Amino acid sequence: MDNFNYYSPTEFVFGKDRENECGELVRKHGGSNVLIHYGGGSAIRSGLLAAVKNSLDRSGLTYTELGGVQPNPRDTLVYKGIELCKTEGIDFILAVGGGSVIDSSKAIAAGVCYEGDIWDVYCGKAQIQKALPVGTVLTIAASGSEGSSSSVITKEEGMIKRGTHSDHIRPRFSILDPMLTCTLPAYQTACGATDIMAHVFERYFTNTPEVEITDRLCEAVLLTVVKEAPRAIKEPENYDARANIMWAATIAHNDIVGVGRSQDWNSHGIEHELSGLYDIAHGAGLAVVMPAWMQYVYKHNIMRFAQMAVRVFGSEMNFADPEQTALEGIKRFRSFLHEIGMPINFEELGAKKEDIPVLAANMAEKYTTRGFVKLTREDVCKILEIAADAKL
Amino acid sequence: MDNFNYYSPTEFVFGKDRENECGELVRKHGGSNVLIHYGGGSAIRSGLLAAVKNSLDRSGLTYTELGGVQPNPRDTLVYKGIELCKTEGIDFILAVGGGSVIDSSKAIAAGVCYEGDIWDVYCGKAQIQKALPVGTVLTIAASGSEGSSSSVITKEEGMIKRGTHSDHIRPRFSILDPMLTCTLPAYQTACGATDIMAHVFERYFTNTPEVEITDRLCEAVLLTVVKEAPRAIKEPENYDARANIMWAATIAHNDIVGVGRSQDWNSHGIEHELSGLYDIAHGAGLAVVMPAWMQYVYKHNIMRFAQMAVRVFGSEMNFADPEQTALEGIKRFRSFLHEIGMPINFEELGAKKEDIPVLAANMAEKYTTRGFVKLTREDVCKILEIAADAKL
Numbered sequence: 001m002d003n004f005n006y007y008s009p010t011e012f013v014f015g016k017d018r019e020n021e022c023g024e025l026v027r028k029h030g031g032s033n034v035l036i037h038y039g040g041g042s043a044i045r046s047g048l049l050a051a052v053k054n055s056l057d058r059s060g061l062t063y064t065e066l067g068g069v070q071p072n073p074r075d076t077l078v079y080k081g082i083e084l085c086k087t088e089g090i091d092f093i094l095a096v097g098g099g100s101v102i103d104s105s106k107a108i109a110a111g112v113c114y115e116g117d118i119w120d121v122y123c124g125k126a127q128i129q130k131a132l133p134v135g136t137v138l139t140i141a142a143s144g145s146e147g148s149s150s151s152v153i154t155k156e157e158g159m160i161k162r163g164t165h166s167d168h169i170r171p172r173f174s175i176l177d178p179m180l181t182c183t184l185p186a187y188q189t190a191c192g193a194t195d196i197m198a199h200v201f202e203r204y205f206t207n208t209p210e211v212e213i214t215d216r217l218c219e220a221v222l223l224t225v226v227k228e229a230p231r232a233i234k235e236p237e238n239y240d241a242r243a244n245i246m247w248a249a250t251i252a253h254n255d256i257v258g259v260g261r262s263q264d265w266n267s268h269g270i271e272h273e274l275s276g277l278y279d280i281a282h283g284a285g286l287a288v289v290m291p292a293w294m295q296y297v298y299k300h301n302i303m304r305f306a307q308m309a310v311r312v313f314g315s316e317m318n319f320a321d322p323e324q325t326a327l328e329g330i331k332r333f334r335s336f337l338h339e340i341g342m343p344i345n346f347e348e349l350g351a352k353k354e355d356i357p358v359l360a361a362n363m364a365e366k367y368t369t370r371g372f373v374k375l376t377r378e379d380v381c382k383i384l385e386i387a388a389d390a391k392l
Numbered sequence: 393m394d395n396f397n398y399y400s401p402t403e404f405v406f407g408k409d410r411e412n413e414c415g416e417l418v419r420k421h422g423g424s425n426v427l428i429h430y431g432g433g434s435a436i437r438s439g440l441l442a443a444v445k446n447s448l449d450r451s452g453l454t455y456t457e458l459g460g461v462q463p464n465p466r467d468t469l470v471y472k473g474i475e476l477c478k479t480e481g482i483d484f485i486l487a488v489g490g491g492s493v494i495d496s497s498k499a500i501a502a503g504v505c506y507e508g509d510i511w512d513v514y515c516g517k518a519q520i521q522k523a524l525p526v527g528t529v530l531t532i533a534a535s536g537s538e539g540s541s542s543s544v545i546t547k548e549e550g551m552i553k554r555g556t557h558s559d560h561i562r563p564r565f566s567i568l569d570p571m572l573t574c575t576l577p578a579y580q581t582a583c584g585a586t587d588i589m590a591h592v593f594e595r596y597f598t599n600t601p602e603v604e605i606t607d608r609l610c611e612a613v614l615l616t617v618v619k620e621a622p623r624a625i626k627e628p629e630n631y632d633a634r635a636n637i638m639w640a641a642t643i644a645h646n647d648i649v650g651v652g653r654s655q656d657w658n659s660h661g662i663e664h665e666l667s668g669l670y671d672i673a674h675g676a677g678l679a680v681v682m683p684a685w686m687q688y689v690y691k692h693n694i695m696r697f698a699q700m701a702v703r704v705f706g707s708e709m710n711f712a713d714p715e716q717t718a719l720e721g722i723k724r725f726r727s728f729l730h731e732i733g734m735p736i737n738f739e740e741l742g743a744k745k746e747d748i749p750v751l752a753a754n755m756a757e758k759y760t761t762r763g764f765v766k767l768t769r770e771d772v773c774k775i776l777e778i779a780a781d782a783k784l
Contacts, residue, residue: 001407001570001631001632001635001636001639002407003406003407003408003410004404004406004407005403005404005405005406006403006404006406007401007403007404008400008401009399009400009401010399011397011398011399012396012397012398012399013397014395014396014397014398014651014652015393015394015395015396015652016395018395178393209632210632210633210635210636211636212615212616212619212620212636213612213613213616213620213636213639213640213643214639216611216612216613216615216616217609217612217613217643219608219612220605220608220609220611220612221605221608221609223604223608224604224605224608227604228604239393240393240601240602241602243393243602243652244393244602244603244604244605247393247605247606247651247652248605251605251609251648256643256648259406259639260406260407260635260639
């Protein structure tokens with residue numbers, strides 16, 4: 001096991017109706033003048049925004065609203081948010097939404113405290129040194145951004161998607177009410193489930209030996225999603241299925257399952273190009289990329305893929321020919337994604353094979369220099385070719 | 393799943409030689425004048441105390457030392473520590489040792505800030521409202537106190553063992569260097585492993601339905617201990633076995649595997665009387681009590697015990713007669729404890745059957761009113777009778 005630091009100071013407030021506590025939580029964590037940041041009309045229509053404002057009112061807090069966050073949140077709205085915070089003297093940002101809203105909030109929080117262009121920290125030119133405190137009221141189980149130090153935004157000019165991370169942008173608190181996810185359409189639920197599994201797999205495929213505890217914790221999250229995601233899709237209002245998925249999503253990405261081991265993240269790197277270029281859902285992109293990545297790299301460590309097959313997807317171990325078990329696991333993963341309604345190839349995703357060279361060329365430098373298997377841009381092209389034509 | 397709050401703000405600093413960073417960590421977390429609290433001579437002989445003091449020196453911190461913490465840490469030393477902190481103007485307590493040292497440190501930290509007798513908070517008359525900050529350098533993987541809000545101390549007069557918990561006494565940082573555990577004798581390693589498993593089982597046996605994520609996380613920790621503890625006992629200097637156990641111990645008790653579900657803790661309640669009366673190791677007491685408790689209550693939820701048997705101890709499910717699987721799991725747990733060198737009955741533990749009525753009568757009130765199965769004092773006697781005569 002490798003040396004590591006683990007620090008996850010976010011206060012998680014989980015369960016039915018907990019959004020009504022957001023006012024006191026903002027106050028507890030030092031806020032008085034709040035920016036409520038959210039996405040589209042669903043937060044308004046569902047009554048969530050009204051509940052949040054009522055709670056802030058009850059706690060005697062002032063607030064300003066900024067809606068309009070899109071999936072693959074744009075730098076343009078981030079800049080607008082930064083200006084608004086400065087004008088209004090905002091001291092706390094409350095994200096009401098999913099990963100896009102939270103990531104946009106984190107970018108604004110850091111941007112208010114940064115002298116230059118906040119895109120600098122996303123393209124690797126600078127590091128976040130300070131940020132306004134952020135709290136979240138989560139509406140979709142997927143990104144894990146509610147408990148992570150990460151933020152990913154998209155530069156509208158050229159649709160370039162880049163991520164950063166810093167303990168300064170970890171949410172101070174996150175309210176997780178599974179009820180808020182019960183109205184999600186099946187497709188979004190499935191995209192979320194795929195994202196959760198991908199966050200775990202990026203950690204599971206490691207070159208660090210002797211990591212039994214985190215292997216087992218990774219498998220715990222994966223087994224939960226494999227059980228609960230189909231149930232949430234079939235019975236959208238099943239509170240317990242939603243609750244299990246919601247906590248799994250947080251655990252999957254606050255690094256409790258990934259400490260002390262090298263991680264991969266190349267599937268995320270490749271997917272960011274897809275969702276950047278086509279403005280598609282991140283989970284859908286991952287469903288197409290990740291099994292293809294697995295097919296391309298599995299020979300690097302056949303027994304690790306066999307372990308996934310046996311422990312996560314219930315395959316029987318083929319002791320005479322472990323490679324068959326490894327391949328069976330990848331096949332079962334793709335079948336699972338198909339069953340929950342995810343695309344599994346370019347056609348289903350709405351991507352084009354002729355864009356592959358551009359996608360590979362654009363991929364951020366950092367992804368090609370690390371990971372389970374180091375990838376050249378030629379490797380990325382080959383993975384995308386497998387992804388393009390994938391079948392069950 | 394039940395509503396819950398989860399808050400674990402401790403900074404964990406894990407790996408080889410990390411104890412050399414304790415000075416800068418104390419400074420980062422606001423300390424300047426430190427009480428170094430430790431146990432017996434092993435911290436001196438091993439050179440650990442010297443390394444800690446060197447690190448504090450390098451960071452320009454002043455310090456006072458207080459050694460002499462015994463297993464089942466006594467209130468008498470806690471009172472001494474409180475006075476010392478007041479006299480010396482201590483603003484940070486650094487625990488260098490295992491669970492006993494950390495629990496004693498937490499008691500001192502709270503005691504310095506409490507007007508009355510700190511025993512009040514242990515016997516339930518008061519709650520902790522404030523405490524000095526505590527940091528730890530852990531030397532044994534067992535109690536989980538390095539990441540928990542709990543503290544258990546023993547009143548010397550009458551040897552009464554009682555616990556309390558509060559977020560105010562959660563360590564600000566904990567340094568976990570698995571190397572420091574490589575010199576532990578096999579018996580202490582086994583006691584630690586038993587304690588870890590017990591912390592998980594107290595959470596695993598729940599009456600809350602639909603807790604797949606925490607069930608799977610519990611099983612992840614248990615599977616790790618079942619694999620790694622025998623290896624650490626056979627090869628004491630196996631760093632990776634020690635590392636996996638050390639992180640498992642922390643995860644087992646910072647509540648990440650126990651949120652959103654009712655918990656039990658009656659085996660701990662019963663065991664506190666045993667280790668209080670006989671001044672024996674907590675883990676050894678748990679090895680005798682917990683399988684007996686399982687035998688006494690398993691009919692309350694046969695399928696949960698069958699799940700433990702299959703998922704943790706690799707039993708085959710007896711679909712025609714699940715009770716046999718449940719019993720097989722309990723049997724395998726006791727065999728495992730025996731194999732790692734733990735006592736499994738009163739004779740091996742050094743306890744006396746004639747003390748059973750006193751042990752049951754002394755048990756803290758709170759344990760008999762809650763849990764997986766509510767227990768009367770008569771039930772406790774029956775569990776202790778099973779424990780007294782247990783065989784493989």
